[in-house]
Amino acid sequence: MGGYLYEAISAVGETIISNKQMLTDLDAAIGDGDHGINMARGFEAVKIKMQALETENDIGKILKMVGMTLISSVGGAAGPLYGTAFLRAAAPSQGKTQLDVETIGLMLEAAITGIKERGKATRGEKTMLDALEPAYEAFMEGAKADKSVLACLEAASEAAQQGVEFTKTIVATKGRASYLGERSRGHQDPGATSSYIMLQTLVEFLRR
Amino acid sequence: MKKVINVPEQVVEEMLQGMVLAHPQYVKRVEGFEVLVRANKPESSKVALVSGGGSGHEPSHAGFVGRGMLDGAVAGAVFTSPTPDQVYEAVKAVDNGKGVLLIIKNYSGDVMNFEMAIEMANADGITVDKVIVNDDVAVENSTWTIGRRGIAGTVLVHKIAGAKAETGADLAEVKRIADKVINNVRSMGMALDSCTVPAAGKPSFVLDDNEIEIGMGIHGEPGTHREALRPADEITAHLVDKIIADMPLVVGQEVAVLINGLGATPLMELYIVNRKVATLLQEKGVKIAKTYVGNYMTSLEMAGFSISILKLDDELKELLAAPADTPALVQF
Numbered sequence: 023m024g025g026y027l028y029e030a031i032s033a034v035g036e037t038i039i040s041n042k043q044m045l046t047d048l049d050a051a052i053g054d055g056d057h058g059i060n061m062a063r064g065f066e067a068v069k070i071k072m073q074a075l076e077t078e079n080d081i082g083k084i085l086k087m088v089g090m091t092l093i094s095s096v097g098g099a100a101g102p103l104y105g106t107a108f109l110r111a112a113a114p115s116q117g118k119t120q121l122d123v124e125t126i127g128l129m130l131e132a133a134i135t136g137i138k139e140r141g142k143a144t145r146g147e148k149t150m151l152d153a154l155e156p157a158y159e160a161f162m163e164g165a166k167a168d169k170s171v172l173a174c175l176e177a178a179s180e181a182a183q184q185g186v187e188f189t190k191t192i193v194a195t196k197g198r199a200s201y202l203g204e205r206s207r208g209h210q211d212p213g214a215t216s217s218y219i220m221l222q223t224l225v226e227f228l229r230r
Numbered sequence: 231m232k233k234v235i236n237v238p239e240q241v242v243e244e245m246l247q248g249m250v251l252a253h254p255q256y257v258k259r260v261e262g263f264e265v266l267v268r269a270n271k272p273e274s275s276k277v278a279l280v281s282g283g284g285s286g287h288e289p290s291h292a293g294f295v296g297r298g299m300l301d302g303a304v305a306g307a308v309f310t311s312p313t314p315d316q317v318y319e320a321v322k323a324v325d326n327g328k329g330v331l332l333i334i335k336n337y338s339g340d341v342m343n344f345e346m347a348i349e350m351a352n353a354d355g356i357t358v359d360k361v362i363v364n365d366d367v368a369v370e371n372s373t374w375t376i377g378r379r380g381i382a383g384t385v386l387v388h389k390i391a392g393a394k395a396e397t398g399a400d401l402a403e404v405k406r407i408a409d410k411v412i413n414n415v416r417s418m419g420m421a422l423d424s425c426t427v428p429a430a431g432k433p434s435f436v437l438d439d440n441e442i443e444i445g446m447g448i449h450g451e452p453g454t455h456r457e458a459l460r461p462a463d464e465i466t467a468h469l470v471d472k473i474i475a476d477m478p479l480v481v482g483q484e485v486a487v488l489i490n491g492l493g494a495t496p497l498m499e500l501y502i503v504n505r506k507v508a509t510l511l512q513e514k515g516v517k518i519a520k521t522y523v524g525n526y527m528t529s530l531e532m533a534g535f536s537i538s539i540l541k542l543d544d545e546l547k548e549l550l551a552a553p554a555d556t557p558a559l560v561q562f
Contacts, residue, residue, distance in 0.1 A: 050434060054449040056310050059429050064330075093346070097284075097310040099339035102346055140342055205452065 027121070028072065029083050030227050031088060035065035038216065048212040052194065052205075057100060057212040064096035064104070082116030085109075085129075090221045098099035100213065103137050103150065110136035123165045123174055130178075130194040148194035148206060153185035157221055172228045179225045182218040189214045232532075238428035242285045242305050249292055250509035253557040254284055256296045264312060265320040266292040267302040271388045277395040277404045278302065278324035281333040281388060282317065283340050284309040286427070286530045287448060290385060293392040293558030299392035300556070301334075308427050308530070309449045311345040317347030329357035331408065335380030335388060336364040337449075359401055361408040363387055365417040367476040368445030368454050379447050382490035382527040383415035383538045386550070389559070392517055393552035410546065416473045419536030420465055421446045421453070421492065425529050444468070448529045448536075450490070462499065469537050474514075477541065481515030484548055488538040489521070493528035495535050500524070503535055511539075517549055526558070 038045075038061045045058030075084055085108050093105030114128035115121065121129075134154050138144065145155045160181035164174030188210035193204055201219045235241050242264055249266065250259050257266040281291040282304030293302035301324040306312035321330045330351070334344045344360060351358045353410065365383030391408035392506075421443045424433040427450070434450025437443060442465070446453030489504045491497070500523050511518055519542055527536070542550065554561050 046430060050430070054309055054447075054451050055427065055430055055434050056307075059427075060307070060310055092310050094313045094315045096305050097339065097343065099311075099337075099342055101311075101313055102339070102342035140346075141338065 026162050027084055027176070028076060028078070030224055031068070031084065032072065033162060033227045034220050034223045035068055037219055038062060038065045039214075041219055045212050045216055048210060048215055052209045053212060055217065056098060060096045060098045060100055061104075061216055064092045067091050067095035069153065075096055079119040080116070081118050081121060082112045082114075085112035099141070100216070102140050103213070105134040106140045107132050107133035121171070126171060126174070127158075127162055127165050130154075130161060135156055146192065148192050148211045148214075150211070150217040152189050152192075152211065153182040153214035153217040153221075156181040156185045157217075172225070175221065175225050175228065179218065179221040182214075182221050186214045186218045231426050231428070233426070233428060235428055238431070241411040241428050242307060245285065245288070246292070246305060249557070256555075256557050257292060260302075260319055260323045261281060263319045265302060265316060265323065266295055266305070267320065267323045268295055268297075271326065272301070272396075272469070274398065275326050275328050276398055277328045277401050278326060278330045279333060279388070279392055279395055279404070280304065280317070280320045280324060280330055281384070282306065282312050282320065282344075283335050283337075284311055284449065286425075287527050289525065289558030290527045291388070294341050294385065294388045294392075294556045296554070296556030298396055298552060298554030298556070299388045299559065301330075301395075309427065311337065311343045314343050314350060317344055318350045320337075321347060321351045322354070322421060325351075325356050329359065330406050331391065331395070331401060332358060332360040333361045333384065333391065333408065334360055335384055336362045336377055337379065340380075341409040357401060359405050361387065361405060361412060363412050363415075365412070365415045366445075366447065367416050367418050367472055368447075381417050381419060381448050381538075382536045382539070383412075383417045384438060385490075385522075385526045385559075386415055386486065386488060386538065386540050387411045389554060390546055390549045392554065393549040396552070407549065408421050411540065412525075414477075414541040414546070415538055416477045417488075417490075417536050418445060418469045418472050419448070419453075419490075419492065419534060419540035420444050420469065420533055421495065421529075421534035422459070425450050425493065425532035427530070442534075445472075446534070448527060450529065450532065451535040462502045463506045463518035466537070470507060470510050470539075471544075473537065473539050478538070479511070479514060479516045479539075479541070482517065483515075484517045484519045484542045485511065486520040486540040486542055487511070487518055487522070488526065488540070489523045490527050490536045490538065491521055491525040492534040492536070493525065494531045494533040497524065500535055503537070507537060520550055 089108030363380035
């Protein structure tokens with residue numbers, strides 16, 4: 023799984039990089055128009071750092087590297103938020119070379135808790151949490167029903183997509199979009215969108 | 231996109247190199263980092279002041295590194311907060327035992343990255359505290375819990391907290407003064423035209439020929455509303471009204487005024503704005519103790535300006551008048 027995770031993170035990075043313009047355009051509409059640029063820069067840096075970890079099997083170590091790299095290369099709000107998410111997800115997966123439904127559930131929970139603490143945000147404020155929290159809940163429902171990792175992640179990704187749609191209907195109260203207030207309604211949140219496309223990339227990766 | 235640059239990826243690096251070459255008597259580079267610190271360490275131990283944020287606001291913040299103002303400045307990518315490791319390097323470079331105060335503009339990204347740097351520095355045993363500037367009255371505080379944006383008023387925090395630090399005051403005292411400035415300064419701006427982030431390659435927003443944006447932020451974030459262009463006096467009166475509605479000024483109150491250009495506004499126009507601001511304040515019996523007019527907190531090549539008004543008491547007035555010797559602000 024270490025090798026798989028390496029490839030999975032590469033796939034996530036490629037998705038972010040290839041969606042740079044789309045994420046930037048979403049951000050330009052309601053924020054400061056740099057989300058795609060910053061995230062792409064971060065995952066370009068991850069790509070370089072990953073080369074040294076190609077034979078690393080400890081999933082926690084790989085995720086920790088990803089988190090540290092994002093923190094030191096992304097900047098903006100996305101750097102600390104996603105960086106913290108990956109760092110926190112590294113804890114439950116430390117020393118593990120394989121991931122099961124239970125561990126992934128713990129990783130998602132830790133990542134979301136980290137994002138909430140760092141961003142001092144909660145669900146419903148038009149942020150990435152509006153994609154991630156429903157995704158986590160859908161994942162855990164799948165886990166309760168003894169579904170496979172892929173089935174749980176599929177449910178999570180679908181919930182995240184609905185979460186992104188939901189962000190179009192609400193007014194931002196966190197992040198730079200919040201300065202727009204009512205004018206932010208009608209636009210989907212760039213952070214929620216990047217969270218969703220990461221999850222969806224994992225699903226597509228596992229289907230292959 | 232039409233800009234005097236080489237490649238978008240190198241704008242911050244090449245700007246920093248150019249700044250050091252232009253002002254070697256004031257600033258030097260912390261090698262390997264987007265950090266400028268004073269060329270010469272202060273003669274006696276003092277609280278060190280560090281500010282920073284996304285680039286594109288020049289001369290903020292590195293232009294205010296020097297005696298009487300900042301000790302270090304961190305330059306992020308254009309309009310993007312610097313990362314925690316960069317801020318942490320700045321803190322390490324300037325700390326001389328009396329602690330470090332971070333002056334942060336209130337943007338979620340800046341606050342998060344600077345707070346992570348504080349955690350890193352605290353783990354090293356360096357005492358670091360922070361103040362968060364939120365002077366922009368365009369967005370009402372009551373509606374959005376995250377609060378207001380930090381804009382040009384930040385420069386007045388650098389000036390006054392910097393002067394206090396030079397007196398040898400301790401960290402708590404310098405922080406108290408910085409917070410006092412923050413509590414007494416209000417700003418609001420407007421844009422005639424947008425700006426283009428080099429890496430984005432196209433304007434952050436588009437205004438029609440006859441359209442202006444009221445209350446926009448310094449990152450090209452759209453403002454509160456758009457309206458048709460009006461004469462300078464009318465626009466100025468509107469911004470001053472907004473500021474005074476938020477921070478009432480009584481007859482006899484002394485203030486400092488900062489008319490800030492956003493990058494592409496001729497000084498001629500800034501002086502025209504200042505003329506009206508001065509008239510309006512005089513009519514209200516408010517006394518202007520100090521006026522700054524110029525480009526202090528820009529937004530790349532955005533056309534437009536902001537007005538900042540700082541309420542002064544004897545303590546703030548004296549510190550504002552104290553000497554400063556930096557690339558972008560010299561006063562004796």
